[in-house]
Amino acid sequence: MHDHVYKLIELTGTSTTTIEDAVQGALARAHRTVKNLRWFQVIETRGDIEQGRVKHWQVTLKIGFKVDDEG
Amino acid sequence: MHDHVYKLIELTGTSTTTIEDAVQGALARAHRTVKNLRWFQVIETRGDIEQGRVKHWQVTLKIGFKVDDEG
Amino acid sequence: MHDHVYKLIELTGTSTTTIEDAVQGALARAHRTVKNLRWFQVIETRGDIEQGRVKHWQVTLKIGFKVDDEG
Amino acid sequence: MHDHVYKLIELTGTSTTTIEDAVQGALARAHRTVKNLRWFQVIETRGDIEQGRVKHWQVTLKIGFKVDDEG
Amino acid sequence: MHDHVYKLIELTGTSTTTIEDAVQGALARAHRTVKNLRWFQVIETRGDIEQGRVKHWQVTLKIGFKVDDEG
C-alpha cells in the first residue's frame, strides 16, 4: 500500500552575512506559501563579490514538503 | 522552429511494500493535478527503518509532462 | 540580514533545428507565466532520431527567477 | 603478466511489471548472442507513464562478459 | 548547542529474488549488532549472472544510526 507523497522545490536564498542566513531566507519565503515544509538539502553555495569581499551569499536548496491538496 | 515544451517536477513517493509501489504512489498523486504525465526518472532510493526492517521505501522521481496552459 | 529569494524550475525545450532554438523555446514558454526570468543552466542535451537524423533536439534547463508574490 | 579481459555493453530492458523483470529481459536478450555474461550494474531507472501509472519500466544496465574470440 | 550524532556504515545485501529482499537482508544483518538503525540510502545496484539470469542481486546501502556508547 503506498503512502504519503512529498514534493521538492528548488530555491536560492541570499544573504549579506552568512550561509545559514541565506538558507533561513529561502525557507522563510517558502513558508509564506507552503505551510508544511519538512526538510532541505544544500545543492550549491555561490556568491557575488564586491571590492574583494562577499556581497551576497547565494545558497541553492531543495526543500521537501508533504503534498495534500496543492500539487 | 521550436516545438513542445515539457516541465519536470520532483516528487518523493513512499510505500511500506516495494520500490515500484512508491513510484506508483508518486505518479498517482501527480496525476490528480496534472493530466498529461509522460515520463519519470528515479533520482534516489532511501528509506526509514524500524526494528531492523524497512518501514517506508522513499523514492524520489523527476516527472516530465507537456505544458500547455498551466506553467 | 537575508535578501532576495529565487526559484528554480526545470523545463525541456525542443526544436527541429538547433540546441539554441530549443533553449529559446523553453524560455519563451516560461516567460508566458513568469515575467522576471533571470538565468538558466543547461542540464542535459538529448534528442530523438528519425531516418538517421535528429528529429527533435531536447534540451533540459534549470531556469531561475526572483519570487515576489507567486511561490 | 596480464590476464583475462572483459567487455562491457549497455542495454535498456523494459517491463510492464517490475524493475527486476526489466533487468531480466535485458539479460535474456544479451544471452541470446553472448553466452558468458558475468555481472551487471544498474545505470539508470526511468519509465513512461500512461493514465498516471507506469506503462514501461526502463532500466539501463552495463553488462560485463569475458571476451575470447568475439571482440 | 550541538545535538545528536549519527554514524553511517556501508553494507552490500544480496538476494536471489528481489532488490527489496537484498536491502532487507543487509538491514537484518546490521540489526544483529546495532539496535537503533534509522535510515538507509541505496548507493548501487549490481548483480552476478548465471545462464543469462540474475543469480544474486547485490545492493549497496549506506545505513545511518544514532551513536551513543559504541563509536
Added chain:
Amino acid sequence: MHDHVYKLIELTGTSTTTIEDAVQGALARAHRTVKNLRWFQVIETRGDIEQGRVKHWQVTLKIGFKVDDEG
C-alpha cells in the same frame, strides 16, 4: 512480462562547423549499419584548437536503438 530491449552505443562525431553538425555526423555513420536508431544523449563536448580557433568540434553521444536480431 518483459518487453523490448534497447542497446546503447557511444560515438564521437566531429565537425569543423557546429555542435549540431558533429551530432548529425555521428548519427549518419551509425545509421549506415544500424537502421532503427531511436534516441541519443550528449555525453561530452570537446574540440581541438588551431590558431586560436576551434578546428574540430568533438561531441560524444550515447545512441539507443531497439535490438532484434543483431546484438
Added chain:
Amino acid sequence: MHDHVYKLIELTGTSTTTIEDAVQGALARAHRTVKNLRWFQVIETRGDIEQGRVKHWQVTLKIGFKVDDEG
C-alpha cells in the same frame, strides 16, 4: 616501501545553531572513541524544518584518522 594507513568513517553531526557547530559536534563524538583524528571533508548539508525555520542542521562528514591497533 608502504607507510601509514588511515581509516575514514562517516558521521552526521546536528546542531540547532550553525553548520560549524554541527561539524564540531560530530568531531567531539568521534574524539570520545578515537584519539588521533586528522582531517574531515563535508559530504552533505541538510536539515529538518519547523515553522519555516531550520530546526536542526545535519552535516555529514568523512573523518580520517591514523590506524594503529584498532582497525
Added chain:
Amino acid sequence: MHDHVYKLIELTGTSTTTIEDAVQGALARAHRTVKNLRWFQVIETRGDIEQGRVKHWQVTLKIGFKVDDEG
C-alpha cells in the same frame, strides 16, 4: 622517461548569438596571451535572460596548452 606537460585553464566565453560563438570568444581571448592552445572541453553552459530570451550565452571551458617557458 616523462615527456611533455600541459596546463589547463578555465575560461567563460559569452555571446549574444550561439554556444559556438561563446566558445570561439574564449579561445580568441586565450590566444592573445598563450600561442599554443591545443584542446578544450565544455564544462558548463549557462546564460542570462532578458524579456524571455537569452541575452548572453555563457560557456565555461577548460583549455589545454603545452607549457614550455611560461608556467
Added chain:
Amino acid sequence: MHDHVYKLIELTGTSTTTIEDAVQGALARAHRTVKNLRWFQVIETRGDIEQGRVKHWQVTLKIGFKVDDEG
C-alpha cells in the same frame, strides 16, 4: 558577436573560525592581484583536526573575474 570573457581560478582559503571567514580570506588574497573579481562557487569544504576540534576550515573556491589585459 562574442562578448566579454571571464577567467576562473581555484583557491583554498583557511580559517580557524568559520566557513565564511575562510571564503573571505581567499577572496581577500585574490583581490590583492586581481581587481575585478565577480563571483565564486564553493567546490569543497574540508578541515584538519586537533584535539577533537576543527583546527582550520579549508574551503576551496572557483573565483571568476573579467579578463582584459592580464590573461
Added chain:
Amino acid sequence: MHDHVYKLIELTGTSTTTIEDAVQGALARAHRTVKNLRWFQVIETRGDIEQGRVKHWQVTLKIGFKVDDEG
C-alpha cells in the same frame, strides 16, 4: 561539413602485477579485432583480494577508435 567519427568501447583489463599492465592487457585484446585504436580513458580501478593482497587489478577503460567500415 562533418568529419571523422569515432566509436568508444568499454573493456576491463586484469593483471596480477600493475595497473599499467591491466591497461596494456585490455588494449592488446582490443587490438586483435580493431586495428586503429586511438585513445583510452581509465573509468574505474578495482581488484579482488586474496590473503590480504591484490590478486587481480581490474581496470575499466573506454577505448576510442576511428570507424570506417565496421560499425
Added chain:
Amino acid sequence: MHDHVYKLIELTGTSTTTIEDAVQGALARAHRTVKNLRWFQVIETRGDIEQGRVKHWQVTLKIGFKVDDEG
C-alpha cells in the same frame, strides 16, 4: 530468500614508491583485523609533495568483506 552480506570500509594507504604499493599497504593493514577481505575499489589518488617530487602517494579505497560475526 536473502543471502550473504558484505561490509565496506574506507582506508587510505600511503607509499613513497607507487600507487600499487599504497593499495597493498592499506590491504595489509585491513587484513590484520579482518581475514576475509574480498574486493576493493580505488576512490581517490592524491599525494603530498616535497622538493617538486611526490613524497607519499595517498590512495583511498573502499574494501569489501563478508560479515559473519563481527559487524
Added chain:
Amino acid sequence: MHDHVYKLIELTGTSTTTIEDAVQGALARAHRTVKNLRWFQVIETRGDIEQGRVKHWQVTLKIGFKVDDEG
C-alpha cells in the same frame, strides 16, 4: 581570523612508461616556476595508443601550493 591561502592549478603530465612517472613529470615542471608545491590530486588518467599499446600516459592533476607574493 583567516589564515593561509592556497592556489590550485591543473596540469597534465605525460610519460611513455608509468602513471607515476607522468605525475612526477607534471610536478617537476610546476616546480620550475613555483617552489612551495604542497599536494596534488589525480583528476583523470588517459592515454594515446599506437600499435595496440599505450604510447603516452596522460595524467591530469590538481596541484596546490601556498600563495604569498605571486598570485
